[in-house]
Amino acid sequence: MLGLERAKDDWYPVAIAGSMGECESHTTRLLGFEITLHGGKNGAISVNFGETDLAVQVKFDHVWTTFCDNPRPLFDIPEGDEPGRVRVPCGVVRVKCSPLRAVENFLDIAHFPFVHTDILGAEPHTEVAPYDVKIDESKNEVIATKVKFFQPQAAKSAGDGIVTDYVYRVAAPMVSILYKTCPPKPEAQDVITLFVQPLDEETCDVWPWMALYDYENSMADMISFQQMIFVQDRSILENQIPRKLPLDPRMEIPTRADMTSIAYRRWLKRSGALYGALTEAV
């Protein structure tokens, strides 16, 4: 299968750290293979693939695993560790779409007024001003900067509408990170991520995670806000046809606002990250 071997070299989230009791076990899938998670002492979680123990690490409040003995290193989010931030794992949401579509949708600002109406966007403020997108060759990541967008309620902590500044980072084919204006602390930026667990090429489990400055709202409020946003996307994602992400420009024409999406698709293609992609090139 196209891209499977490359996909096997990455780390993927499979659980929230500490979420399983001792002796609890649970079966899930990763890249089409069945794997089993086991709860151990002190909230530890181990992962088996058949007879094999898979490598495991805990980062960003999630348990990550890989099929590879010599995997590509897991990326960093240094801002996430800053003292004073509330770290919020938001739970898992399953979506019947390619893992790449879930990431791509997260990068696309143009849909805010239509899908997250009166929250992340509102008519008539539908124009996306030009911004910068590039591939950071040293880290091999897609980066979009100077993204600005008017938002009626940018975060649970936002009182009024504001123009929000965004930076987007694709740190791995199935990981998308954004930094956005933090309403209660304008000198800092909130961090919001989507970590995607590819169950197979057309189904994924999405694990949103946030590291925010917010001392007002309860954990339940912050989680609800993020789940509301993501589940609004879910119904759109499940209706996208084809389920896999087309990489050839001819197959789907992204709008002008989707510059990050175009860069993301090109970067996937050039990296050979084709698991979950639809491409004519063989």
Next chain:
Amino acid sequence: MSFRLYNYVLSGNCYKVRLFASLLGVSYESIAVDFHPGQEHKGEKLLQISPAETLPIMLADDMVLTETSAMLGWMASKFDAGKNWWPVNEPTKITLIIQWLGFASDLTLTIGEARLHSMLNRDVDVDRALAGGKRALRLLEARLTEQSLRGSQWLVGENPTIADIACFPYAALAPDAGLEHDDYPVIRNWLYAIRSLDGFVTMPGIHEVHKLRDTENTL
């Protein structure tokens, strides 16, 4: 405040109350509960309020309510002066409404369960839930067809009632569980009619009328 609601944004049952409050123009206090992943509805703090282990919970007039049917009935009795949503003076209508409120619980146990599975990975008997969900949608389609032959687009009588509100969320959210609406044209019209009511509010998975048109066009 008129009442307090222990609320979860993705819950179809909590949405019944949010939607009806908005249609009636009633404001209330909402407390977010971390249903997923935190399972807070089964935690000590909420169990002290109600042992039901379900959401929503409503505190109203010194009552602790855990059944949405009761919540909708209370809200209608209290805030709908015209008595259209819960026509207490019309025996046949309220009897049929109670019948359909019971049916709404079947929707939770079938479509609602299947949705928890397909969306939040809840461990449930999906085949049973989906089969039950399909059967429920067929029954609903049949009832609404019967009503439309009588010239009404609502479940009971000629006006929307709390029966419509109670059945709306999980009927509308069926696609979240993989049950598409394509086979149920009369249900589709009815969903559209509810979404067109003054004061309608959305929840994730249920779009506003003109928004849905937009997304359908871009698909």
